[in-house]
């Protein structure tokens with residue numbers, strides 16, 4: 207399921223009747239966000255707009271130069287100078303407008319570049335639970351599609367609004383010098399266009415936001431289907447998945463058509479208004495010329511201004527529409543800012559932590575830890591206390607499915623915070639450590655750990671970019687992977703496919719173990735890390751892990767009796783509680799659940 211990022215105010219379906227709501231606080235906030243987004247590029251934007259305005263001024267002077275040419279022709283005077291001025295105005299206007307356009311594009315490109323970098327870095331700092339709940343596909347769409355929309359619209363929106371409005375004012379001023387009566391008639395007609403635009407603009411913004419919310423849904427749906435591609439195919443569920451996605455595509459289309467409809471209405475209204483203004487001016491102006499109140503050249507110049515006004519009115523209307531579209535993109539981008547990121551610093555001072563006071567012991571300790579995955583979720587760990595000394599052999603954690611074993615590791619990694627209780631690593635409360643320091647001491651091999659798209663080497667050095675060839679070879683050897691890699695066509699530089707699809711399940715597990723070992727962690731967490739291995743490889747790897755456990759805290763969640771029975775220490779968990787601790791032999795005598803697990807065939 208794709209959870210909308212903005213859960214406080216999820217986008218809802220729209221209707222023409224509720225379009226006016228779009229101008230509410232949310233849109234106003236988005237417009238504020240749009241201005242913030244553009245603020246860093248204000249100098250480039252100002253330069254681009256100044257050039258655009260200069261281009262408009264030069265274009266506006268053209269009818270006056272045309273009037274001069276006509277007046278000179280009527281008076282049978284030489285027209286060379288007037289024609290030269292007119293030509294220079296045409297050329298200069300085109301060049302400055304073109305340059306202004308480029309500078310605005312550059313401003314937009316820079317603004318979106320900064321925004322994308324910021325978003326990328328924020329997304330990778332999000333809390334694990336947030337990404338798991340939101341769905342990566344929708345988040346990806348915000349960095350790609352929404353920033354592209356912003357790039358395409360923002361600069362144009364601001365430039366069109368500012369240059370459109372200023373050139374309309376300048377045109378009206380110039381018109382007023384020719385004939386105030388004709389100007390009054392033109393302004394009255396133009397007022398109708400402004401009213402039409404005010405009705406259309408918020409509806410365009412709302413429909414655009416819906417389009418992009420639907421596109422985000424498509425991204426999330428595709429990520430879901432392609433991320434489990436084999437499962438989808440094996441279940442013959444391509445059609446169902448496609449239908450789910452097509453529903454989002456249908457919604458995007460409906461909303462896109464709605465936005466296009468309002469845009470077309472707004473543009474058509476502007477064009478019709480200009481035509482009407484032209485006819486009104488022609489009628490009134492013609493009468494005034496006939497009565498001798500207005501020279502013909504002034505009427506021609508005025509009509510040229512009416513024509514010049516048309517594109518400027520259209521530019522302003524387009525600018526207002528683009529502001530709505532850009533604001534929709536900003537809304538979706540801004541929602542990412544509301545998502546919770548991981549802490550970057552320690553939560554408590556090293557000496558202020560409630561857990562400090564006891565002598566530091568190497569290893570891991572849980573003190574009365576209670577945890578649930580959310581306020582409305584059932585408790586997963588209940589008052590769990592454990593002490594796992596380091597360098598004293600392997601610790602195995604066993605228990606039925608759902609007992610909370612993997613959750614212990616998630617808390618140790620700092621993916622989630624306990625509701626109460628303390629977790630200590632080498633005697634230090636983990637809240638007194640930054641997450642990068644905490645995770646720097648831990649090697650974590652997830653259950654079903656996936657390989658990343660890329661080469662074997664890239665996978666191995668994910669957390670250890672400076673690893674030497676010797677260290678890589680050693681990690682491969684410890685993980686019993688060297689012969690596998692030797693057989694690959696390009697050795698460690700062989701690509702492993704999406705999520706390591708070119709490797710077997712056991713090879714992927716060994717790759718994950720080698721990656722963890724390469725970092726030489728103080729603590730090694732293995733979540734059913736050898737479950738896919740054959741007996742021979744597993745026995746060899748277990749021997750290696752037992753050896754590593756003499757100098758490192760190794761905690762393994764295991765379902766295999768072969769792993770469990772040789773562990774120095776076994777923790778038995780049931781329904782979020784520790785129900786037994788000891789060795790295989792002692793637990794067989796004292797722990798009924800362990801007896802069941804080992805006797806009932808729960809251990810493979």
Ligand SMILES: Nc1ncnc2c1ncn2[C@@H]1O[C@H](COP(=O)(O)OP(=O)(O)OP(=O)(O)O)[C@@H](O)[C@H]1O
Pocket residue numbers: 338579583586605606607608609610611612613614653
């Ligand atoms: N991200 C999550 N959000 C909500 N509940 C979760 C989440 N992860 C796990 N749970 C729930 O927490 C409980 C403990 O899960 P956990 O993965 O820790 O069990 P486990 O003992 O490792 O099980 P298994 O042996 O099947 O891997 C389960 O009931 C599970 O449904």
